[in-house]
Structures are given as C-alpha cells and as structure tokens.
Amino acid sequence: MTSAAAAPRSCKMTFVSVESGITALGFRRVAAVARGLDAATDILFIATDNLYSLVSHIFPSKRISFGDLDAEVVGKRLARSDLICFSSMTASSKQVEAIIASIRRHNPKAFVLFGGVHPIIYPEEAMAVADAICVAEGEKPFEMFYRAFTAGEDYTAVPGMWFKTADGIRKTPALPLNSQADLNSFPHIFYGLDCEIYDLKEHDFRPFDKFDYTQFMGLTYRTVWSIGCPFSCTFCANDAFIALDKKYTKLRFPSVDYLLDEIEEGIAAHPYISTVAFYDDNLIALPVDVIREFAQKYKQRIGLPFVVFGVHPNIITHEKFEMLAEAGMNRARMGMQSGNEKMLTFYQRNTKVERIRSSVSILAAAARKYDMIPPAYDIIADNPLETRSDIVETLRFLYELDRPFTLTIFSLRVFPKTKLWEYFAVHPEMGDPRKINSSYLDTRKTMGNVLHYVLGTVKPPKWIFDRLLGFVRGYDEEQPDYPVLHFLAKNIYLTKRAIDHLTRLDFTVIVGGWTYYMWKLGLVSGPKRGTIPPTPPAPTPLAQPGE
Numbered sequence: 313m314t315s316a317a318a319a320p321r322s323c324k325m326t327f328v329s330v331e332s333g334i335t336a337l338g339f340r341r342v343a344a345v346a347r348g349l350d351a352a353t354d355i356l357f358i359a360t361d362n363l364y365s366l367v368s369h370i371f372p373s374k375r376i377s378f379g380d381l382d383a384e385v386v387g388k389r390l391a392r393s394d395l396i397c398f399s400s401m402t403a404s405s406k407q408v409e410a411i412i413a414s415i416r417r418h419n420p421k422a423f424v425l426f427g428g429v430h431p432i433i434y435p436e437e438a439m440a441v442a443d444a445i446c447v448a449e450g451e452k453p454f455e456m457f458y459r460a461f462t463a464g465e466d467y468t469a470v471p472g473m474w475f476k477t478a479d480g481i482r483k484t485p486a487l488p489l490n491s492q493a494d495l496n497s498f499p500h501i502f503y504g505l506d507c508e509i510y511d512l513k514e515h516d517f518r519p520f521d522k523f524d525y526t527q528f529m530g531l532t533y534r535t536v537w538s539i540g541c542p543f544s545c546t547f548c549a550n551d552a553f554i555a556l557d558k559k560y561t562k563l564r565f566p567s568v569d570y571l572l573d574e575i576e577e578g579i580a581a582h583p584y585i586s587t588v589a590f591y592d593d594n595l596i597a598l599p600v601d602v603i604r605e606f607a608q609k610y611k612q613r614i615g616l617p618f619v620v621f622g623v624h625p626n627i628i629t630h631e632k633f634e635m636l637a638e639a640g641m642n643r644a645r646m647g648m649q650s651g652n653e654k655m656l657t658f659y660q661r662n663t664k665v666e667r668i669r670s671s672v673s674i675l676a677a678a679a680r681k682y683d684m685i686p687p688a689y690d691i692i693a694d695n696p697l698e699t700r701s702d703i704v705e706t707l708r709f710l711y712e713l714d715r716p717f718t719l720t721i722f723s724l725r726v727f728p729k730t731k732l733w734e735y736f737a738v739h740p741e742m743g744d745p746r747k748i749n750s751s752y753l754d755t756r757k758t759m760g761n762v763l764h765y766v767l768g769t770v771k772p773p774k775w776i777f778d779r780l781l782g783f784v785r786g787y788d789e790e791q792p793d794y795p796v797l798h799f800l801a802k803n804i805y806l807t808k809r810a811i812d813h814l815t816r817l818d819f820t821v822i823v824g825g826w827t828y829y830m831w832k833l834g835l836v837s838g839p840k841r842g843t844i845p846p847t848p849p850a851p852t853p854l855a856q857p858g859e
Contacts, residue, residue, distance in 0.1 A: 387414020
C-alpha cells in the first residue's frame with residue numbers, strides 16, 4: 313500500500329481506456345487535463361470491440377472475447393509507470409481487474425487509480441482492485457490528486473474520491489458538479505494521434521494512426537456539448553447519476569466559442585472529418601438563444617454536416633429544428649422507446665403518445681424540406697412486461713407515423729443502479745437483470761421484432777401488415793422463432809440505412825479504414841474552412857486540499 317504522504321516524487325503517468333471502441337469521451341476529457349499537467353503522459357486505448365462495425369450490427373453476439381486480450385502483456389507494459397489511471401464501463405471491468413492483477417505482479421509499487429462509469433456505479437468492486445477511485449466528474453479531482461501525489465503531500469483529502477489507507481478505505485466528500493465556468497476553463501478534449509492502441513491481433517500496443525481512427529470512428533468527430541438531463545427515465549444510466557446528485561438534472565455546457573474551438577482543434581488533428589456528432593442527452597433542451605448563436609457561428613466556422621442524438625419529444629420545437637437544419641444538421645435521433653401509454657409510464661418517459669406523434673411530424677417535415685437522412689427513433693424491444701396487445705399497439709403506432717424515418721431497435725438492457733434495475737430486483741420472476749441480454753443490438757427472433765425492422769425500412773401494404781400482426785405474441789407467450797425472416801428483415805433494414813447515409817456521403821454509422829481513402833480521393837468533402845485552431849486554454853490552477 314502506497315503511503316499517502318512522502319517526499320516529492322518523479323511520476324511516470326499512463327492513462328488507459330478499456331471499453332467498447334475508442335469514443336471514450338469522459339476519458340478523453342480527463343486525459344487532456346493529465347497532458348496539461350505532464351506532457352509526457354502516455355495515453356493508451358484498449359478497444360474490447362467495435363460497436364460501429366458491420367459485424368457488430370449483423371452478428372451482435374460475435375464480439376471480441378476476453379481471451380483475445382492478453383492481460384499479462386498489457387499489465388507488463390503498464391507496470392513501467394508509477395501512476396496508472398484506468399477508465400472503464402462495467403462491461404469491461406473484468407478486463408481491467410485482470411490487467412491490474414498483472415500490474416501488481418510486475419510492479420507492486422505502482423499506484424492504480426480507477427475512474428469512469430464503473431467506479432461511480434460499483435465503487436466497492438472498483439475499490440477492491442485499485443488504490444483509489446474517482447466517484448465524481450474527474451477533471452478537478454484528478455488535478456488536485458496529481459498535484460498532491462507528486463508533491464508528496466496527503467492526497468487522501470481530495471474530494472470526490474475513495475482511497476485505501478492504513479486505517480481502511482477513506483471516502484471524501486463529494487465535489488459540486490462542474491459549473492459553466494469550470495467547463496470553459498478545462499483544456500479541450502484529447503483527440504490527438506500521439507497515443508497508442510492495443511492491437512488484438514498482435515497482442516501488444518502500437519502507435520495509434522489515422523487508420524485506427526477511421527476504423528472505429530469513420531469520418532466522424534464525436535463529442536458532447538451539454539451535460540445533464542432534466543428527465544429520469546427508468547432505463548437510462550443517467551438515472552443512476554441523478555440518484556447520486558439531483559443537480560445532474562440541470563443542463564450545463566461551455567460557451568459556443570469554446571465548443572467550436574474544440575471542434576476546430578479536432579479537425580486540425582483529423583482533417584478527414586466530414587461530420588460532427590453530438591452525443592448530448594438533451595441538446596435540443598438548450599435555450600433557444602444559445603441554439604441560435606451556435607447555428608450562426610457553426611455555419612460560419614465549421615461548415616460541416618452534423619447529427620444531434622439528444623432529442624426528447626417533449627421539448628422539440630419547430631423554431632429550434634429550423635435553426636439547426638439551416639446550420640447543417642443532416643439527421644437527428646429521438647428517444648421514443650414505445651408507442652403505447654402503458655410502457656411509456658413504466659419507463660417514466662413523462663410524455664404522451666400524441667406528443668410523440670406531433671414531434672415526429674416536426675422531424676419528418678424538416679427531413680423532407682432539407683433532404684436530411686431520415687430521423688431515427690429509438691424503440692426498446694424484448695421487455696418481459698410487454699403483452700401481445702402492448703407490442704401490437706406500438707407496431708400500429710409506428711405504422712401510422714409521418715415518414716420518412718427509421719428505427720434504432722434496442723433489446724432491453726438493464727443498467728445497474730437505475731430504477732429499472734431496482735424494479736427487477738423486487739420482481740425476480742422477470743429474471744436476472746444482468747442476463748436479460750448480452751447485447752442491446754441482439755434482438756429476439758420474434759415476429760414483433762421482424763416487424764420492427766420492416767417498419768424501420770418501409771411502410772408495407774396494410775393487408776400484409778395486418779396479416780403479420782396475427783403472428784405477434786407477448787414476451788412470455790409461447791411462440792416460434794423466425795430466424796430467416798429476422799435475418800432478412802434486419803439486413804434489409806441495415807442495407808437501407810447504409811444507402812441513406814452513403815447517398816449523402818455521411819459516415820457516422822459506417823466505419824472502416826477505407827473511409828479515409830474516400831476522403832483522400834476527394835469523394836467526401838472535408839471542412840469548408842481550413843482554419844488553424846487557437847491554442848487551447850491551460851487548466852485553471854485549483855486550490856489544494858485544505859486551502
């Protein structure tokens with residue numbers, strides 16, 4: 313166990329992301345702070361699979377297994393460092409545990425800090441393998457910790473963290489969530505090429521390059537502008553964060569200029585970027601004046617198409633959508649989840665079917681007017697509570713919706729510490745929430761799901777649709793599988809989605825190293841302006857513990 317206070321030390325530091333793909337936006341933000349504190353910090357990516365790959369969509373269960381990651385090799389590489397900082401979601405936590413065990417064998421003196429979603433949701437599990445964990449937004453706690461750690465001071469007073477000490481585990485008080493001033497003061501998210509990636513074929517790390525970027529990201533720059541969500545849906549991971557801090561419902565965001573500086577910096581590192589993707593939970597909830605400023609400046613400074621994923625039917629307005637579409641928004645994704653009141657109430661969506669219908673009309677009208685990629689609406693399938701009538705009601709609702717649209721069909725996943733997780737805990741007859749489904753892309757081969765894929769592709773003749781509805785059954789009802797129909801319907805659906813994107817040269821759902829050559833050959837346009845991004849702001853010095 314490392315002493316909490318010692319003489320000032322030199323510190324070789326490594327940051328490691330272990331999760332699906334390399335998007336890792338939270339990790340990238342704290343890694344940028346680390347690079348600001350020590351430019352020699354190693355940044356490593358271990359991608360356990362590629363969520364955006366074609367294989368992941370066609371064969372969701374065919375994921376890279378734990379056996380493809382040589383934890384001993386990884387641990388030996390990381391053991392060269394004095395301070396090793398992991399970021400991981402729960403799905404990848406077992407890989408992290410195995411890597412840490414290897415680090416301990418090769419360098420028992422190394423200090424291991426574990427951050428990310430997993431330590432926040434399962435702090436006891438993370439604390440069992442780490443010397444310290446971060447249970448807060450990481451930028452400020454990490455800087456405080458690093459300064460105290462390298463100065464040989466008592467770092468166990470840093471707020472928002474847990475520490476192993478000689479007297480047991482010390483849990484420090486929570487930090488307030490990052491304010492708008494804080495968000496404007498942080499360095500821009502790390503999107504550089506000066507990092508390494510673990511090669512699952514070579515079983516070793518190698519320098520990260522542009523082909524790694526396009527293999528996992530395509531030609532897309534992925535970011536989050538606003539943090540927080542005013543809603544508390546039972547199935548959403550945000551529900552777990554809201555349970556820890558009610559202020560998480562408040563929307564927080566840096567300035568428009570800060571955001572555009574960040575995007576320009578990312579484009580400078582990756583000039584083949586052709587689309588910007590905003591993964592905000594509720595970007596559409598931003599004040600209309602902020603959206604107006606963004607729309608005006610984005611069109612002038614960036615000039616690339618962009619996609620907005622954070623759309624809730626309750627807060628869509630024609631004015632906001634028109635401004636975003638005029639600025640270059642080429643598609644949007646809205647959380648619908650269900651088309652019947654019973655399931656909307658169960659998910660605590662706090663919206664009505666008719667409100668969803670009117671919001672769909674706004675999106676469909678914008679898609680037709682601006683020739684956008686059809687908007688996508690999230691649907692949750694495979695819920696053990698759904699009866700035949702529930703499923704049929706949703707399917708009929710989808711059939712009558714204003715087109716164009718597609719669907720993003722998710723098999724129900726139950727995230728830890730959410731209200732849905734708690735519901736399953738007191739209703740064991742619904743099954744173990746950890747085993748509901750191995751992948752949210754892996755839907756059951758039922759007629760209900762076949763029709764979901766059909767409706768996400770085309771509106772079939774009414775008589776055919778009504779005939780197929782007769783084969784739909786509730787979740788718990790005895791029913792046959794339709795593997796051939798399911799395979800055909802799903803792959804026609806995926807093909808249609810790919811065509812919608814390819815015809816508009818959009819690579820937000822299509823990835824691969826070949827997309828780089830599409831850009832290189834001039835078949836895909838890059839940024840309209842070759843601006844040189846400004847120098848990113850240095851992290852604002854923070855008060856040390858006790859000051």
